[in-house]
Amino acid sequence: MKNMLSVALGSTWSSANPVGREKKFFRPDHKFLREADGPGIDVQTLNVYIKEHHILKNVNLALPGKQITYIIGPSGCGKSTLLKTMNRLTDLVEGARVEGKIMLGSEDIVGSGESVIDLRRKVGLVSQKPSPLPMSIFENIAYGCRIHGIRNKRKLTMVVNHYLEAVGLWEEVKDRLHAPATRLSIGQQQRLCLARSLAVEPQFILADEATSALDPLSSKNVEELFVKLKRDYSIVMVTHTLQQAQRIADHVVFMYLGEVVEFGSAQQVFQHPQHELTQRYLSGAFS
Numbered sequence: 001m002k003n004m005l006s007v008a009l010g011s012t013w014s015s016a017n018p019v020g021r022e023k024k025f026f027r028p029d030h031k032f033l034r035e036a037d038g039p040g041i042d043v044q045t046l047n048v049y050i051k052e053h054h055i056l057k058n059v060n061l062a063l064p065g066k067q068i069t070y071i072i073g074p075s076g077c078g079k080s081t082l083l084k085t086m087n088r089l090t091d092l093v094e095g096a097r098v099e100g101k102i103m104l105g106s107e108d109i110v111g112s113g114e115s116v117i118d119l120r121r122k123v124g125l126v127s128q129k130p131s132p133l134p135m136s137i138f139e140n141i142a143y144g145c146r147i148h149g150i151r152n153k154r155k156l157t158m159v160v161n162h163y164l165e166a167v168g169l170w171e172e173v174k175d176r177l178h179a180p181a182t183r184l185s186i187g188q189q190q191r192l193c194l195a196r197s198l199a200v201e202p203q204f205i206l207a208d209e210a211t212s213a214l215d216p217l218s219s220k221n222v223e224e225l226f227v228k229l230k231r232d233y234s235i236v237m238v239t240h241t242l243q244q245a246q247r248i249a250d251h252v253v254f255m256y257l258g259e260v261v262e263f264g265s266a267q268q269v270f271q272h273p274q275h276e277l278t279q280r281y282l283s284g285a286f287s
Contacts, residue, residue, distance in 0.1 A: 039105030039203060040065040040234055041086060046100035046110075048081055050093060055081050057258045059100070063251065065234045068226060070245040070266070072238075073255035074287055079238045082255070083206050086236065087125050088116050104204065124197030128209035130189035132181035133196075137164075137173050140181045140192055144200040163195040168221050187218025194225070205229065207237040211244065223248050242282065246270055254278045 041063040048056035056078050063069045071079045081090070088109060090096045101108045109119050133140050141160045150156060160177070164170040169191050173184070181192055190210065197205065207226070211219040226235055227248055239245055245252060249266040254277075262269055262278045273279045280286065 040067075041204065041236065042101070042103035043082075044101040044103065046082075046085065046098070046102060048078075048085055048090060048099075049095075049097040051095035055258055056085070059258075059260050061253060061260060061263060063234070063236060063253075066230055066232070067250040068230050068235045068237065068248055069251040069253065070237050070239055070249040071253045071255060072240075072242065072245055072281075073261075074281065075240075077255040078258040079255055080208055083208050083236060083238050086204070087123050087206055088119055089125070091116060120202075122203045124200070124202035124205050126190070126194050126197060126205065126207040126210045128212055130186060130193050130213070132184070132189050132192055135181060136178045137181045137184070137192065138177040141196050141199045144196065148200065159199055163199045164192075166198065167191040167195045167225055169195065185218075187214045187221075190214060190218070190222065191225075194222070198229075203234065205233045205235045207235065209238055209240065212240070219244075240287075254281065256281075 041061070043059050043061040043063070046056055046059040047054065059078075059082065071082060073079055084090055085098060086102055086104075086109075090098055098110055100110060102110050104119075104122060133143060135143065138160050141163055142156045145156055145159055150159075161170065164173060169188060172188060173179075181189065184192060190213070194210075205226075211222050214222065223244060226237070229235060230250075237245075237249075245266065252262075252264065252266050252269040253260060254262040254269065254273075254275075256277055262273060262275050264274075268274075269278065270282065273282060
């Protein structure tokens with residue numbers, strides 16, 4: 001249970017006094033991450049093997065900070081594996097071996113020996129299928145703060161209320177905060193999981209098909225939220241929905257058979273792709 005929660009929650013909380021709430025999206029406590037910080041992700045000669053299978057092949061990418069980068073490509077091309085490697089979820093895969101570097105800011109998460117717990121202080125992950133903890137709505141968000149030492153009820157209440165409001169859930173759940181989170185709709189559960197990740201203040205947000213299980217309205221709400229969040233976070237998303245990437249992506253990575261075929265601004269990749277394989281994929285020749 002503890003390992004599952006560390007994967008889901010993954011960050012830390014400092015003990016400084018919270019600042020007052022304001023309309024702009026902000027963190028109640030800025031001690032962990034300075035406002036001026038906007039680190040990107042630098043992937044250098046990354047190779048991932050699972051047993052005898054070579055999944056990612058010499059991946060090199062410099063993903064900018066405080067931007068939304070989408071990873072696109074056909075099924076089985078390595079999109080999700082690349083995303084999970086950035087969170088070291090590959091540590092949980094039997095027979096997995098990772099070579100190369102992934103620099104989150106100035107730290108190499110592959111070769112530095114940094115613990116998974118420390119890494120997930122920086123990297124929040126929103127998965128394809130919502131995974132609320134078997135607790136109340138309130139405790140789903142407060143739990144990560146509690147395991148990192150926050151016990152003050154007033155502070156926990158302020159944090160929970162703030163992040164529910166940030167993901168657009170406050171008005172929908174304010175009268176049932178102590179009801180089981182599993183009673184929420186799928187769209188509400190996904191926003192709750194995002195609030196849970198944000199409550200422990202990561203620097204990076206990874207999202208793997210985060211809207212694929214949602215209805216159109218919920219999907220639109222989550223998209224709009226990610227656009228707001230990029231003012232404070234570096235965001236990397238995997239999707240099969242090209243229309244979504246066209247709407248909100250700043251940069252796009254196109255992958256095929258474990259390799260990066262093309263990487264550039266969303267405008268360049270979607271309007272002026274440089275590689276024939278990219279052109280064929282975008283035209284619907286294969287998926």
